[in-house]
Structures are given as C-alpha cells and as structure tokens.
Amino acid sequence: MLSNFGVIFSSIALITSFILIYFSFLELKISDSKIPKKIYNFSLAQLIFSLLSFLILLIGYVFSDFSMINVYENSHTTKPLFYKISGTWGNHEGSLLLWTNILVIFSFLFLILTKNKNKNFKILTLIFQNFLIATFFIFLLTNSNPFSPIFPIPNEGMGLNPILQDPALAVHPPLLYVGFVGSSIYFSAALAALISKVEAKSLATTIKPWVSVSWFFQTLGILVGSIWAYYELGWGGYWFWDPVENSSLMPWFLMTALLHSVLVLERRIGLYSWVIILSILTFTMTVIGTFLVRSGILNSVHTFANDPSRGLFILTFLTLMVFSSVFIFFKYAPSEKKTYRIFSKEFFILINNWFMVFFLAVVLIGTLYPVFLDTLVGEKISVGPPYYNFILAPFLIPLLFLMTSGPRHKWVVSELKKIFNVILFLSIFLFLIIFFIIQENNFLIGLILLFSIYLVVQTIFDFYENFKNKSVNFSRIISHLGFGLLIFFISINHIFSTENNFNIRTGEEKDTKDYIIKFEKLTTMSTTNYKSIVGNFKIINKKKLNTKNLKPEIRFYNQPQTITYEASIRSNFFSDTYLTMSNISDTDVFNIKFEKKPFMNFIWFSVLLISFGGLLNFFSRKKQI
Amino acid sequence: MKKIFFLLIIIFMSTKLFANEDVNNKILKNLRCLVCQGQTISESNSDFAQIIREVVNDKIQEGLTEKEIYKFLSEKYGDWILFNPPFKKNNYLLWLLPYLLFIFGGIIIYLMIKKGLIGKK
Amino acid sequence: MKKPYLIIIYFFLIFIFTTFYFSLDNKKIYDTESIIGKKINEVELTLFNNDKFNINKISNYKYTLINFWASWCAPCRKEHKNLVRLSKIQNLKIVGVNFKDSQIKAKEFLEKMGNPFFILTKDPEGKKSIDFGVYGIPETILVNQDLIILKKYIGPLDLKDVNEIKKIINK
Known part of the structure; x- marks a missing residue:
C-alpha cells in the first residue's frame, strides 16, 4: 500500500518538474516582467508531492511497515522511535530521497524568496534546478527506489547498523545535505546569470544568502560528523582524512572561497567569471563526492553498500552536467578586463581564494590519485593523514598571517598596513610564554602556534577598534577568531595528546608515565537491542592523586548481529580521558587504548564559532561595512 | 628586530x-x-x-x-x-602536482594585479 | 584565443570521466601481486613437537605448498579435501602452518579429515604468518625449489585452483 503511494507521489513530483521545465521555457520568450501564477502553483505542487513521498517513507519507518524492502533492511520493531525516524535517511535510498526533498524545498524557497527583478534569470535558475530535481527523481525511481515492495512481507526487519544509532549521526546527514544541496542553487543561478546576462551586483546579492546558509550548514555538518567519529568509532581521533570525510571538506573549501569572493563581486570590483566558476565547481564537487561515496570505488569507513550501477548513473549525470556547464560558460562568459590593486581588500580575497583552491586541490589529488593509479597502472597505494599533514600544514602559516592582515585593508585602495605593530609584539610575547610552558621542539608547529595567536589577538583588537567606531563586522570577526582558535587548539592537542596501547587482564594494573590504570572487573549488561561486556577501570593520576572511573564497553547487538566497541570518555574543561577496550580472540586478555586528549571541547567550540560567523553573515547581510 | x-x-x-x-x-x-x-x-x-x-x-x-x-x-x-x-616513480605526480598548482595559481594572481602594479609606477 | 583552451579542457575532462568509468570495476579484493616472484623470508617455524623447522629446507622439494589453516576456520574445512587431493601429487609437498589454534583441536581436526601435510608447523600467535603476507586464513602459497613464490591463493582452494597448481607443476 504505502509502497505504491510512495512511487506515485514521487512520480507526480517528477512529472511536475518536466511541466515546470516546459512552461518555464515558454515563459522565456514572453517579455512580461512577472512570473505567472501557474509556475508558482506547479512548484508548490511539486513541493507537496515530494514532501508527501518522504512522509510515506517516514511513516513506513515509524510504524515498521516491512512491506518495503528499504524498511525491512534497515529497521526493526524494537528500535527506539528516534532511530526509527533517523533510520529513514540512514541508508542509500532514504538519504537520496532526503537529498531530493531538500533540493525541491530549496528550489521553491528560491522561487518565492528571491527578489531579483530579472525574470529570465529566475526562470532559468528554476529550469536548471528542475533538471537537477528530475535527474534525482529518475535516479530514485529507476535505480534506488526506497519504496520497493517485498513479498511475502517479513515479520521483522533486519535492523539498523548500530554505529548509526546515534544522535549525532541522526542529524549529520540532514545538515550536510542542506550544505550540499544549497550549493545547487548558486550552481543554477550562476548558469542562469550567464545566459540572461545578469549584472554583477545583482548576481552577488542573489546568491550571497544561499552561500552563507549552505556554508553554515556544511560547517556544522562536518563538525557533527567529526564529533560522532570521535566518540562513536572509538579510534581516538576526530579527523581521519578518510575519502568520505574529504568529500564533505572539498565543497567546503570552495564555499569558503565563494563566501569571500562574492563580497568583491557585490562591490562591482570584478571576479564575475570567477564567482561563476566557483559556483559551478562547488556543486560539481558535491556531485563528485556523491559519486565517490555511493559508487563504492573508494575504500573507506563510511561507504554505502557497493553497487556499480549507482556509480554509473551518477557518473553519467556528472558528465552531462559538467560538459553542459563548460559549454554554457565558454559560450556566454563575458570578458573581463579588470585590474586589481595590490594590498587592497580584494587583493587579499584573491589570495584567500588561491589558498582555498589549493587546499581543495591537495585534498582532491590525495583522494583521487589512488583511484586513478589503480585504474591506469593497476597499482594500489594509500594516501592518508601523513600526506595531507605534510603538504597542508606549512601553508597554514601564510594563510593565518593573511587572515590577520587582509581584513584590515581597504577596498580598492592600495595601501600596505603596518605589520610590525604592538599586536605582533604582544602575540610574540604571548607565544613565548606559551612556548616556555609547552616546550615544543617542532619548528613548524611553533610557527603555526605563533601565527594562530597573532590572528586571535589581532582579531580581538580589531573587534575593539571597530566597536569604538560602531561598525563591527561580527561575521568576519567571529569566524576568523574561531579559525585562529581552531588551529591553535588543534596544534596544542596534537602536541599534548598521549596514547598508550597495552594488553591487560582483569585485576591487573598498568603503570604509565603519569597514570596508573587499574582493570578492576568485568561486568555484563543487557538491554533490548544489545548485550555488553563492561570493563571497570580506575585511572589514578600520579601527580594530582585523583581517580577517575572509566567504563568502556564491547557491545553485541542482535539486530543486525554486530560487535561495537564503545569508548569511555571523561571530559573535563581542559582535557578528555579516553579509553577503549577490545578482546583478543580466544584469550582473557584485553587490548586497551588509553588516551589523554587536551582541549577537545575547545576544538568543537572553535568550529561552532566559525559556523556561527556564517550565520551572522546571513542575517546581517544588509548592513555590511 | x-x-x-x-x-x-x-x-x-x-x-x-x-x-x-x-x-x-x-x-x-x-x-x-x-x-x-x-x-x-x-x-x-x-x-x-x-x-x-x-x-x-x-x-x-x-x-x-x-x-x-x-x-x-x-x-x-x-x-x-x-x-x-x-616518493617514487608512480607517485611523483601525487607529491608534486599540489605545489605546481599552487605556483600556477600564484602566476594567475600576479597577472591579475600586474596591470595595477605598472600603472602605479 | 578561446579555442585551444577549450580543446585542452575538454580532453582533460574526457580523460577524467573515462578513468572514473573504468574505475567502477576496480577490484577491491586483496592484492597478491606484490609478493609474487619474491623469495620467501628465512623464517624459523615450530613443529608440533616444538622442534624448529627452517623454511629454507623446503628447497629440497621441487614444489612446496604452504597452507595456513586452523581448526576453528570454516572455509578451511571446505578446502581440506582439496588439500588431501593435492597431497597425492608427486613433486609437491605441503607444509601446513596451523594459525592461532590449539594443538589438540588441530590434531583432532586432522584425524577426522585426513592429514595432507608433509610437514606440520604451528604459529600460535599468528606473527610468523606476516612474513608470508597473510591477511587471514585460509591462504595458500606455492613456492618452487628456489624459494620463489609462484602463486598465492586467498580464501579456500577450489577445484579450479587445484587444476591450476597441477598445471604449474607439470610444466
């Protein structure tokens, strides 16, 4: 029953996008300045049917209707309601439906909210959006149907992968998809702007809120994903340079570049073509990411089940999309002969874009090179954290420096601000104090620390100065401050993280440099969907003589049968104590990983600051300096 | 100093x-x-x-x-x-391409501001 | 001016997408290529009676099959009859490496299923197997007189593999 409704609703949504494309094309030739009612109505209808189809799947999950394969394969009656709901997008088909829904919602919002006067521009954007919507509905209905029926109807479902049964991971996909899909709006708008010859400022003001919003959600999505990886995967890290993580980071770099260069465009200084290229690239990168993740050509922690036919579909779509974008771009791109003055604000934004694109290139090369080498030469290599750290870390130093100095310059005017001022000396002084406390010998990390301190101090000073003049650009201040703090705390965390790996039996204790780790006893626990072995550990701090109790678990889930290793994490203000245990097969020995991770909460907080700046940018876009 | x-x-x-x-x-x-x-x-x-x-x-x-x-x-x-x-034959590109692209980007930016530079002098 | 740029860009994109297309059938199974054609490490294995056995001694035999197995591994049970089959071939000796297993259970297993091993060694901690590039069991390596690895099988040997081994030996 539900299954049929689901297919019918999404088919209607698909048909409406064809109708919309048809009417919109007709509308292009009519020189009336208003968009007719019927386009609004069809868009509304598309929105309603699209949401209904999502609702159907949601109902299927909430009421455990196992007549749909998708529900049967990913849900279970004993699952808590919250995870029944989040299970809707915890799989390939469901998440694709969510993705498509967000796409429809955004198109609709664009249609009703955008105040741009140029009718053809809006109509063309709508056409491109509907091409995207139609493609995803076709993909959904032909290849990845979340509503596929199953007969005979099973009594019980197979359950959701336990590592996905987690509040952070329930909100992670929606957040990221809002970021990803948000970039489709400026992709379509950029192409439409080229064809309808929209003027620079008008394009900038139209896409700017969408850039801010998608950037904000993308940042939050990455943050939540990384918090999840930190406590749920139990590997003692928060960023692994895993290909799938990279796929979410690559569009982020481009969005960041766009967020800055739109400011230049807004002031009619230039960068028209460049903003368009960035807009096209951002969504392209999103689709490339989708292709890599869903086709299963990558060896990653997060890959969905492999299915080459999915990959082929996305690849075909990607190819068509890229080639038509390139064609449209070269056919319509205006030639720009602008000059940019050195040491002006726009000069520094150019530099920002240079770095962002470089970061993107590094991550892209690192992610794709193994795939290409395997395909072309047949050799398998791995590219992991050492590669990214080696190449990216040195470039943080000039980036931090430019982030400190750049925003203080004026638009258009070429005037070099003095670098050697009180702030720099204050920063060096602070750095030396910190340096004496931490005794770090690595030159590179030392420089990164110094420049991140400089950025933080200067930004705070800028805030004070602006505050006096009553013209604070909160968005910039907060994001840059957040970035400075992020790099600072990541470096400190990197220096001071300690890790001990050892094997231990119950009753034994392990003496490390600063701690005594006592393995007191094993207890067992049992709830509806899993049984678990709980290790009771006592951590004694040798210097402070205080103790902490940590209880890592090994969980045996019954639906589906999976073993997970739950880290036990004690956070206090400055530092996290992190313990995971795993049993060594056929013995009574347990392998323990004990870690101290300082400033984890500060890292999360810094990223929150960064994203918050993006939100402010969205709300305060009217009164920018 | x-x-x-x-x-x-x-x-x-x-x-x-x-x-x-x-x-x-x-x-x-x-x-x-x-x-x-x-x-x-x-x-x-x-x-x-x-x-x-x-x-x-x-x-x-x-x-x-x-x-x-x-x-x-x-x-x-x-x-x-x-x-x-x-760092060996098959991986030269992996290690060097990022730097080459960075230099390439620098050249483009130089070309964009070159006119302004000459004009000032 | 625009034309040459465009051609380069289009060719570049075509190259990227074609590679993506072919990458769709990249094999993700374990790689055995890196070890084939290499000489095996000189490793001291332990016999079931705790005597040492230097793997170099297999240079006395024309061909040796080194098989990694355990009584607790289900696929090993499946391939066992094929090992017994192979043990009857002239010029081929089978060295068994009992992987992370209890000696008693291993012996029981062989009594029940037949013993194809000319030499039976054990690797209770699994560490020696790393010298042979083992991922998990069952795995089997075909080595010639010069101690060069000719072939590596990951997973249980089937009849096709048996015939392939026979073919190599009869060459």
Missing part, C-alpha cells in the same frame, strides 16, 4: 631533545588495516591489526628502524599498507 626574534625562537626550539618513545604509535598510525574499511592498524580491533601490532613491536625490539619496518611490510603487502605513499 624581526631577525632577533626569529633567532630567539629557533634557539628556544632546539632546546628540547627529540623524544623517540612514540615511534611505535607513529608506525601503527601510518599502516592500513588491510582487512578493514579504511582504518589504521592503530585504530582497528581486528585479528589482523592485533597481529601486525605485535609484529611491529617485535621488529622495534629487534632494532629495526621505522623505514625498515615499512619496507618489510610493503614487500609483503604492497604499498597499499602504507598511509604515507613513498
């Missing part, structure tokens, strides 16, 4: 001797758990990872250097096991 400060920094930085105790952890973090999905040996709980951990530990006890351990393992399992791809 600037030079003095940087000199001071460099002097301070060389004071602490390099700690070698974490070389074991470092090696384990640079190895791929081949039977897992993208995990490192350090992170994985699989049998394979546990054995490799012990082997690496043994090899360090035997006095092998970090490089020798990587070599030993890559001879058996291929470069696939190393998260830090070696």
Whole structure:
C-alpha cells in the first residue's frame, strides 16, 4: 500500500518538474516582467508531492511497515522511535530521497524568496534546478527506489547498523545535505546569470544568502560528523582524512572561497567569471563526492553498500552536467578586463581564494590519485593523514598571517598596513610564554602556534577598534577568531595528546608515565537491542592523586548481529580521558587504548564559532561595512 | 628586530631533545588495516591489526628502524599498507602536482594585479 | 584565443570521466601481486613437537605448498579435501602452518579429515604468518625449489585452483 503511494507521489513530483521545465521555457520568450501564477502553483505542487513521498517513507519507518524492502533492511520493531525516524535517511535510498526533498524545498524557497527583478534569470535558475530535481527523481525511481515492495512481507526487519544509532549521526546527514544541496542553487543561478546576462551586483546579492546558509550548514555538518567519529568509532581521533570525510571538506573549501569572493563581486570590483566558476565547481564537487561515496570505488569507513550501477548513473549525470556547464560558460562568459590593486581588500580575497583552491586541490589529488593509479597502472597505494599533514600544514602559516592582515585593508585602495605593530609584539610575547610552558621542539608547529595567536589577538583588537567606531563586522570577526582558535587548539592537542596501547587482564594494573590504570572487573549488561561486556577501570593520576572511573564497553547487538566497541570518555574543561577496550580472540586478555586528549571541547567550540560567523553573515547581510 | 626574534625562537626550539618513545604509535598510525574499511592498524580491533601490532613491536625490539619496518611490510603487502605513499616513480605526480598548482595559481594572481602594479609606477 | 583552451579542457575532462568509468570495476579484493616472484623470508617455524623447522629446507622439494589453516576456520574445512587431493601429487609437498589454534583441536581436526601435510608447523600467535603476507586464513602459497613464490591463493582452494597448481607443476 504505502509502497505504491510512495512511487506515485514521487512520480507526480517528477512529472511536475518536466511541466515546470516546459512552461518555464515558454515563459522565456514572453517579455512580461512577472512570473505567472501557474509556475508558482506547479512548484508548490511539486513541493507537496515530494514532501508527501518522504512522509510515506517516514511513516513506513515509524510504524515498521516491512512491506518495503528499504524498511525491512534497515529497521526493526524494537528500535527506539528516534532511530526509527533517523533510520529513514540512514541508508542509500532514504538519504537520496532526503537529498531530493531538500533540493525541491530549496528550489521553491528560491522561487518565492528571491527578489531579483530579472525574470529570465529566475526562470532559468528554476529550469536548471528542475533538471537537477528530475535527474534525482529518475535516479530514485529507476535505480534506488526506497519504496520497493517485498513479498511475502517479513515479520521483522533486519535492523539498523548500530554505529548509526546515534544522535549525532541522526542529524549529520540532514545538515550536510542542506550544505550540499544549497550549493545547487548558486550552481543554477550562476548558469542562469550567464545566459540572461545578469549584472554583477545583482548576481552577488542573489546568491550571497544561499552561500552563507549552505556554508553554515556544511560547517556544522562536518563538525557533527567529526564529533560522532570521535566518540562513536572509538579510534581516538576526530579527523581521519578518510575519502568520505574529504568529500564533505572539498565543497567546503570552495564555499569558503565563494563566501569571500562574492563580497568583491557585490562591490562591482570584478571576479564575475570567477564567482561563476566557483559556483559551478562547488556543486560539481558535491556531485563528485556523491559519486565517490555511493559508487563504492573508494575504500573507506563510511561507504554505502557497493553497487556499480549507482556509480554509473551518477557518473553519467556528472558528465552531462559538467560538459553542459563548460559549454554554457565558454559560450556566454563575458570578458573581463579588470585590474586589481595590490594590498587592497580584494587583493587579499584573491589570495584567500588561491589558498582555498589549493587546499581543495591537495585534498582532491590525495583522494583521487589512488583511484586513478589503480585504474591506469593497476597499482594500489594509500594516501592518508601523513600526506595531507605534510603538504597542508606549512601553508597554514601564510594563510593565518593573511587572515590577520587582509581584513584590515581597504577596498580598492592600495595601501600596505603596518605589520610590525604592538599586536605582533604582544602575540610574540604571548607565544613565548606559551612556548616556555609547552616546550615544543617542532619548528613548524611553533610557527603555526605563533601565527594562530597573532590572528586571535589581532582579531580581538580589531573587534575593539571597530566597536569604538560602531561598525563591527561580527561575521568576519567571529569566524576568523574561531579559525585562529581552531588551529591553535588543534596544534596544542596534537602536541599534548598521549596514547598508550597495552594488553591487560582483569585485576591487573598498568603503570604509565603519569597514570596508573587499574582493570578492576568485568561486568555484563543487557538491554533490548544489545548485550555488553563492561570493563571497570580506575585511572589514578600520579601527580594530582585523583581517580577517575572509566567504563568502556564491547557491545553485541542482535539486530543486525554486530560487535561495537564503545569508548569511555571523561571530559573535563581542559582535557578528555579516553579509553577503549577490545578482546583478543580466544584469550582473557584485553587490548586497551588509553588516551589523554587536551582541549577537545575547545576544538568543537572553535568550529561552532566559525559556523556561527556564517550565520551572522546571513542575517546581517544588509548592513555590511 | 624581526631577525632577533626569529633567532630567539629557533634557539628556544632546539632546546628540547627529540623524544623517540612514540615511534611505535607513529608506525601503527601510518599502516592500513588491510582487512578493514579504511582504518589504521592503530585504530582497528581486528585479528589482523592485533597481529601486525605485535609484529611491529617485535621488529622495534629487534632494532629495526621505522623505514625498515615499512619496507618489510610493503614487500609483503604492497604499498597499499602504507598511509604515507613513498616518493617514487608512480607517485611523483601525487607529491608534486599540489605545489605546481599552487605556483600556477600564484602566476594567475600576479597577472591579475600586474596591470595595477605598472600603472602605479 | 578561446579555442585551444577549450580543446585542452575538454580532453582533460574526457580523460577524467573515462578513468572514473573504468574505475567502477576496480577490484577491491586483496592484492597478491606484490609478493609474487619474491623469495620467501628465512623464517624459523615450530613443529608440533616444538622442534624448529627452517623454511629454507623446503628447497629440497621441487614444489612446496604452504597452507595456513586452523581448526576453528570454516572455509578451511571446505578446502581440506582439496588439500588431501593435492597431497597425492608427486613433486609437491605441503607444509601446513596451523594459525592461532590449539594443538589438540588441530590434531583432532586432522584425524577426522585426513592429514595432507608433509610437514606440520604451528604459529600460535599468528606473527610468523606476516612474513608470508597473510591477511587471514585460509591462504595458500606455492613456492618452487628456489624459494620463489609462484602463486598465492586467498580464501579456500577450489577445484579450479587445484587444476591450476597441477598445471604449474607439470610444466
């Protein structure tokens, strides 16, 4: 029953996008300045049917209707309601439906909210959006149907992968998809702007809120994903340079570049073509990411089940999309002969874009090179954290420096601000104090620390100065401050993280440099969907003589049968104590990983600051300096 | 002034001797758990990872250097096991392309501001 | 001016997408290539009676099959009859490496299923197997007189593999 409704609703949504494309094309030739009612109505209808189809799947999950394969394969009656709901997008088909829904919602919002006067521009954007919507509905209905029926109807479902049964991971996909899909709006708008010859400022003001919003959600999505990886995967890290993580980071770099260069465009200084290229690239990168993740050509922690036919579909779509974008771009791109003055604000934004694109290139090369080498030469290599750290870390130093100095310059005017001022000396002084406390010998990390301190101090000073003049650009201040703090705390965390790996039996204790780790006893626990072995550990701090109790678990889930290793994490203000245990097969020995991770909460907080700046940018876009 | 400060920094930085105790952890973090999905040996709980951990530990006890351990393992399992791809023929592009692109980007920006530079002078 | 740029861009994109297309059928199975053609390490294995056995001694035999197995591993049970089959071939000796197993259970297993091993060694901690590039069991390596690895099988040997081994030996 539900299954049929689901297919019918999404088919209607698909048909409406064809109708919309048809009417919109007709509308292009009519020189009336208003968009007719019927386009609004069809868009509304598309929105309603699209949401209904999502609702159907949601109902299927909430009421455990196992007549749909998708529900049967990913849900279970004993699952808590919250995870029944989040299970809707915890799989390939469901998440694709969510993705498509967000796409429809955004198109609709664009249609009703955008105040741009140029009718053809809006109509063309709508056409491109509907091409995207139609493609995803076709993909959904032909290849990845979340509503596929199953007969005979099973009594019980197979359950959701336990590592996905987690509040952070329930909100992670929606957040990221809002970021990803948000970039489709400026992709379509950029192409439409080229064809309808929209003027620079008008394009900038139209896409700017969408850039801010998608950037904000993308940042939050990455943050939540990384918090999840930190406590749920139990590997003692928060960023692994895993290909799938990279796929979410690559569009982020481009969005960041766009967020800055739109400011230049807004002031009619230039960068028209460049903003368009960035807009096209951002969504392209999103689709490339989708292709890599869903086709299963990558060896990653997060890959969905492999299915080459999915990959082929996305690849075909990607190819068509890229080639038509390139064609449209070269056919319509205006030639720009602008000059940019050195040491002006726009000069520094150019530099920002240079770095962002470089970061993107590094991550892209690192992610794709193994795939290409395997395909072309047949050799398998791995590219992991050492590669990214080696190449990216040195470039943080000039980036931090430019982030400190750049925003203080004026638009258009070429005037070099003095670098050697009180702030720099204050920063060096602070750095030396910190340096004496931490005794770090690595030159590179030392420089990164110094420049991140400089950025933080200067930004705070800028805030004070602006505050006096009553013209604070909160968005910039907060994001840059957040970035400075992020790099600072990541470096400190990197220096001071300690890790001990050892094997231990119950009753034994392990003496490390600063701690005594006592393995007191094993207890067992049992709830509806899993049984678990709980290790009771006592951590004694040798210097402070205080103790902490940590209880890592090994969980045996019954639906589906999976073993997970739950880290036990004690956070206090400055530092996290992190313990995971795993049993060594056929013995009574347990392998323990004990870690101290300082400033984890500060890292999360810094990223929150960064994203918050993006939100402010969205709300305060009217009164920018 | 600037030079003095940087000199001071460099002097301070060389004071602490390099700690070698974490070389074991470092090696384990640079190895791929081949039977897992993208995990490192350090992170994985699989049998394979546990054995490799012990082997690496043994090899360090035997006095092998970090490089020798990587070599030993890559001879058996291929470069696939190393998260830090070696700088060799097939990987030149991997290591150099980012820098080439960075320089290329710099040239483009130079060209964009060149006109302004000449105009000023 | 625009034309040459465009051609380069289009060719570049075509190259990227074609590679993506072919990458779709990249094999993700374990790589055995890196070890084939290499000489095996000089490893001291332990026999079931705790005597040492240097793997170099297999250079006395024309071909040796080194098989990694355990009584607790289900696929090993499946391939066992094929090992017994192979043990009857002239010029081929099978060295068994009992992987992370209890000696008693291993013996029981062989009594029940037949013993194809000319030499039976054990690797209770699994560490020796790393010298042979083992991922998990069952795995089998075909070595010639010069101690060069000719072939590596990951997973249980089937009849096709048996015939392939026969073919190599009869060459």
